[in-house]
Each structure stands twice: as C-alpha cells, then as structure tokens.
Amino acid sequence: MELRSYRYFWTIAEYGNITKAAQALHITQPTLSRQLKEMEEELATPLFIRENKRLILTDAGRYLKQRAEEIIELTERTEQEFLHQRQELFSGHISIGCIEGDNSDTLAMILEEFLSDYPQVTFNIFSNTSDEISDKLDAGLLDVAILIEPVPTEKYHRLPLPRKEVWGIWVDQTAFISQNKVLKPKDIIGLPLIMPQRPEPQKLLADWAGTTIDELNIRGNFNLSFNVFSLVENHIGAAFGISGVELHHRTGTTKFIPLDPPISTYSVFVWKKHRVNSAVVDGFIKRMQESFQ
Template sequence: MELRVLRYFLVIAEEESISKASEVLHITQPTLSRQIKELEEELGAELFIREKRNMTLTKAGQYLKDRAQEILSLSDKTTQEFMNQRKQLFSGHISIGCVEADNSDTLSMILEEFIADYPEVTFSIFSGTGEDIVDKLDRGLLDVGVLIKPISTEKYDYVSFPKKETWGVLVEKSSFLARKWTLEPKDLIEVPLLSPVRKEVQEMFSKWMNKDINELNIRGDYNLIFNVFSLVENKIASALAIEGAIIPRQDERFRFIPLNPPLQTQCVFAWRKNVVFSPVVQEFIKRMNDAFKV
C-alpha cells in the first residue's frame, strides 16, 4: 500500500467524484480509477459505492479513511522532523578563501545551491593571493580555499575545476605589444613585466619562456590585480596575469593578450589533510567532491 495511493483515496473521498479528484490531483480519470481499483483488489474490499454522479464510502472505505489520515499524518510529521533535524545538523559557518580568477563563479554556483539546501548555514569569503589563502588555511583561519595550480599536494586534498584559466599579458593600449593577437616568448624578451608574487607562478612562466627567472625583465611583483592597472596605464610595466582576473575590470585603456603557445592552469578547491572539520564543512567538501571529482 503506497502513501501516494492513500492520498489519492482521501481526495476522492472528499470530492466524492473521480472527475473532480482528477482535476485536483492533475491526474487523468482512467489512471486514478485504475489506482483505486488496484487498492481495492489489494485490500480485498470495495471502498466506494459508485453511483452515476458521485461516490460514497462503504464501511470498509470509512475505516480506511480514518486509518489513512493517521498514517499520512504520521508520515508528514516524521518527514518534517527529519527536515528539522537536518537543519539543526547543518547549521554552522564556512570560511572560504578565493583567488581572483574566472572560476570564482563556479564557487558561487555551488555555494548558492548549498545555501538553498541548508538555509541555516552562513559563510564568509576572503579574497586574496594564493599565499594569503594558503597561510590562512595552514593556521586554521580558513576552512577551504580556491587556489590556482600549481599547489603543494603534501598538505592538501583538492579537486580541480574543469574550466581552465588562461594566462596572458595586460598591456597599455599604445604599447607596441597591443598590436598583437597573441604573445610568443620572443615577444617578451627584455619587456618590463609585473609578475604575480607566487614563486610557483614565476617558475611556470620561466619554463614557458625557456629562460631562467633571473634572465627575465621582472620589474616587480604584485599580490592583487587592483593596483596593477594604474602601473600598466603609466607604462611602468606590462603585467602577467590570468584572463579571469583581468576581464571584469578591463576597459578601452588596456588590452589583454593571451600567450602562445597557450599557458593554461586549473583552479582547485583545496582543504587541509588530516583535519577534523565541522559537519557543515564536511558536507560542503563532499558537495564539491561529488560535483568535480573525476
């Protein structure tokens, strides 16, 4: 005996008509009639006296009506109790670090779904460089973080986002580089550059250039992209950066030119190994794992 069919039965008993009940339930009359007939066969008793214009309950039908109301009431109460328990279990706070990248919207999408499922959960977002986020992860000030590869695999578990981040150079519009659609290593020899402060990124760029980092004309480094725009505009240097951090702020004063051959990296969602997290953080990590783990 299915709860769904008991609900159908109660609506028919209340409406005293298959046609009216089918309109309430948005089910075709033949389907509804068949469901009730199968219920009667299962119970071995007629539940309705069927007349031309209406249906009334038999004694067996009246008995089932009383029992069905009790059963469905208990079912609804049990479901609500589990929902309340879930809200209590998954109320808490998540602290998230996030680099400036195109994959920020991926994090936002998953977080939006998570908060919809667990409305009692609160969160805080810390925006910073990879070094800032790693430092706060290590000190336990952040639960999880969105970082750009390469990252250490010794201290962290992580899943990779599918969307890749494209590296290029932000140049001032009158720069001779601005006439190019892509930039090859030969184009950047001796060009004054600003580089992200992360050592791993500088080593990656050095490998792409096929030159030692000390041979490159790195005028300075930076942590966040905000101050880079004025430095580029004033022609102090062009800036190595990812497209996802540049595009939201770019205007006609600048051009972002991708590298060729393409230099792309992935963003990862990372958390410390061998740490006991709160239930809400564990569930959020599980959600990320389910969404992106290959």
C-alpha cells in the same frame, strides 16, 4: 501499505480516472492500475466501482481516502518540521580562502545555495595569494579554499572546478604590442614583465616561452592584482596573469591578450587531509562534491 500506495490511491480518488491520475503522478497507466489491483487484493475489498469510465469510491474506499489524507498530511508535516529543525540545529561558521579568479563567482553561487538551505550558518571569506591562503589552511585558520594551479596540493583533498583559468598578458591599450590578438613565445622575450611573486606561475611562463625565469625581463612582482593595473597603464611593464581578474577591479585602458599556444589551468577547491571538520564544513564540502564531481 507503503506511503506511496496511499498517495497513489488518494490521487486516483481525486481524479476518478486512472489515466489522469497516472499523468499527475508521472507514472504509466498500467503501473498505476497494477498498484490499485494489488491494494484491493491486500485489503480484500473493492475500493472503487467502475461506472461510465469513471471510478466511484465504495464505502471502504471513502474510509480509506480519509485515512490516506490524514497519513499523507501527517507525513508531510513531519518532514517539514524535521527540515526546519535540521536547519536550526545545523548552524556554525565556515572560513573560506579564495584567490582572485574567474571561478570566484562559482564559490558565490554554491555559497548562496548552501546558506539558503542552512540560514543559521555564517561565513568568512579571506582573499589573498595562493601561498597566504595555503599557510592559513595549514594552520587551521581556514577550513576550505579555492586556489589556482599551478600550486602544490599534495597535503589537500583536491576538487577541480569546471571552468579553466586562461593565462595571458595584461598590457595598456596604447602600447604597440596591444595590437596583437595573441602573444607567441617570441613576443615575450625582452618584454618588460610584472610577474606574480610565486615561483610556480613564473616557471609556467618560462617553460611556455622555452626559456628560464632568469632570462625573462622581469621588472617586478606582485601578489594581488589590485594595484598592478595602474602599473600596466603607466607602462611600467606588462603583467602576466589570468583572464577575468581585471573585471573585478577596474577596466581603464588595460587589455588582456591570451597566449598562443594557450596556457590554461584549473582552479581547485581544496581542504586539508586528516583533519576533523565541523558538521557545517563537512556539509559544505559535500555540497561542492555533489556539484562538481
């Protein structure tokens, strides 16, 4: 007899009623009736006496119920002990690179779930630009990373995350342009800009505006957004970046204005191709794939 059969029989014995037992087991009444009939045929003995719409255990039924309780309890205890042992054995460290973006909380949620299942695992988060993170990933100093497109990912396995990152311009609320609900290409031409230092985002904006990088009025560049808000608030320039990043730092008088037509790109979870990972890293990658593929 299968373990499932013991569970079915024990539940019927507890409720003394096929319908109630079927409801507790979340299966149909005919299915449970058929399972009971097959058990009695397999054991060549009746397990219940049917009296006034209630099932009463026979002597063989009482014996089987006792054995079923022992088998179910032993199985559940074994499964629990194996889970605890797996949690203890599945330990190690994972290093994660993560850009500043709206999907940072996605990483936090998956990591929280993963560490809850495997409390022996430790981690390190490295926050920087996509270039710096990619360099450390290539050098083997990081195991996995979250990057914002546009970014070269040919060397990596790539898993897009669900929420798109929306690009736009940060301006000071006292600037005249802050009255706009959206910015069109004509609004960008001549606007003093503070740009991400990577060439990919610069080209992204230039292509959107129908111009070249050289024709954009770029006052300066930045790698992380931590310091750029002070520059924007002091009217050094308007900053090109993604929505949501300012919420992780400061609000001040900074306002985010989206572009029209909009620019949006994916954040991607990546790990290096042809690299042998630890069991912990492979387990974390699998958890991300199960969550978002």
